[in-house]
Amino acid sequence: MTIAYDPPSLDGETLDALLYDHLNHWGPSEGFYLEHVMSAATVLDIGCGTGTILRRARGEGHDGRLCGLDPDPAMLDQARASHAAEWLLAAAAEAPWNGEFDLAIMSGNAFQCLLDDRVTRESLTAVRRALTDGGRFVFDTRNPAATAWRTWNSGHPFEFVDPLGEPMRVHQKASEPDEHGVVTLETYFSASYWDRPLKASCGLRFIGPDHLDRHLDAAGFAVQQRYGAFDKTAFDPEASGSIITVATAL
C-alpha cells in the first residue's frame, strides 16, 4: 500500500520520510557511493531509505543483483515504487543473507541510526554474514569531533515549497550527546495544514574512529581506506566532518 502525501493526516515522522527526496538532492556523497556500486556485481544497500542510489545505479546500466533494506515503511514504500532492486523492510541486524553480496553500503549517515553497542554489534555481524569473503562494506558516520549537532541549533528556520505547492518552514533542535553519544534531533514543520508545528524526532549516535574500529574488528572487518570527505580527502580525527570507511570482510 502506498502512503499518500496528505500532510493533514500524517504524523511528523511519516511527513519527514515523505519529504526526504524533496529536500535531499543528489550530491558528492551519492556520487561517491555510486562509483562503488557500479564496480560491484552484487550490492546490498543497508538503510537504503527511498532507494535513490540503487535506482540510479540501475538507470546507469548496473546489470547485477541490487538489494535495498530499510526498517522505515514510509521510506521503503517510496523505494518500492521502482523495480530497480529487491527491497526488504527490515533493520540491518535482521539482514537474512549468507555470503551473497560483494558490496554493502550504508549511506547518508544511516549508521548513526544504530543507537547502542548491542544494535551496532548485531548489525555489523549481519552485514558481515551477508558479504562474501573479501567483500567490501562502505559507509559514513559523522565525526563527533566536528560537533555537527551544534550547527543544527542555528535557530534559523529553513523555508521551502512542499510537493503540493504550499510554503513550509522547518526548524530543528538538537540535544547535546547523552552518555552513549546519542543526540536527539527534533524537527518542526510549520505550514497552513496545522495550527501548531508538527514534530518529528529521532536519535543519532556519534561514535569516534577508535570505538568504530573496535566494532569493525570484532565483526570481522579490516579497514582498508578512510576518508574525511566525499572528495576522498584523507581522514583527520580532529577536523574531518565525516568518518567514511571502506572495510574488507575478512
Ligand SMILES: C[S@@+](CC[C@H](N)C(=O)[O-])C[C@H]1O[C@@H](n2cnc3c(N)ncnc32)[C@H](O)[C@@H]1O
Ligand atoms: C538519513 S536516512 C539515509 C537513507 C539513504 N541511505 C540515503 O543515503 O539517502 C537513514 C536511513 O536509515 C534507516 N535506518 C534506521 N534504523 C536502521 C537500522 N537499524 N538498520 C538499517 N537502517 C536503518 C532509516 O529508516 C533511514 O531510511
